[in-house]
Amino acid sequence: MPNIAAVLREEISRLSRKEIRSQVDATKKATAQHRRHIAALKRQVAQLERKVALLSRKVFDTPQAASGASTATRPRFVAKGLRSQRKRLGLSAADYGKLLGVSAQSIYNWERELASPRTEPASRLAALRGIGKRQAAERLKQLRSAKGPSRPKS
Numbered sequence: 001m002p003n004i005a006a007v008l009r010e011e012i013s014r015l016s017r018k019e020i021r022s023q024v025d026a027t028k029k030a031t032a033q034h035r036r037h038i039a040a041l042k043r044q045v046a047q048l049e050r051k052v053a054l055l056s057r058k059v060f061d062t063p064q065a066a067s068g069a070s071t072a073t074r075p076r077f078v079a080k081g082l083r084s085q086r087k088r089l090g091l092s093a094a095d096y097g098k099l100l101g102v103s104a105q106s107i108y109n110w111e112r113e114l115a116s117p118r119t120e121p122a123s124r125l126a127a128l129r130g131i132g133k134r135q136a137a138e139r140l141k142q143l144r145s146a147k148g149p150s151r152p153k154s
Helices: 004-061 079-089 095-101 104-111 120-127 133-147
Strands: none
Touching: 079 095, 079 104, 079 133, 095 104, 095 120, 095 133
């Protein structure tokens, strides 16, 4: 015959395991639910970080001219680029200066980096970057005809 103490110990162990299992199951369910929630939050944070990065690139990479004329940045100026564009168009410094509304001496100084254009001429330079030889010749012709025939000085 089994010992009563041994039977009682086994029964207590069985009941305690059953009770612990019922308590642990609720904790396991809550833990799984919390982990799913944390994973969803992590995905949401990653998505928002991507959006912030994209928006910050758009804000910091776009020119400021869209936000207002008072905060407009000056176009980039490189003397070597000015020289190569003038040569590409086949224009003298005087003719190129007429296109921009400045003197030939200014063009000369800009090309040799003795001076740099102010904001207004720099923006006109940027506008001339996309024109070709024919367009430059047409603009010069229009400028010359607008001034009228030149008279010899007496």
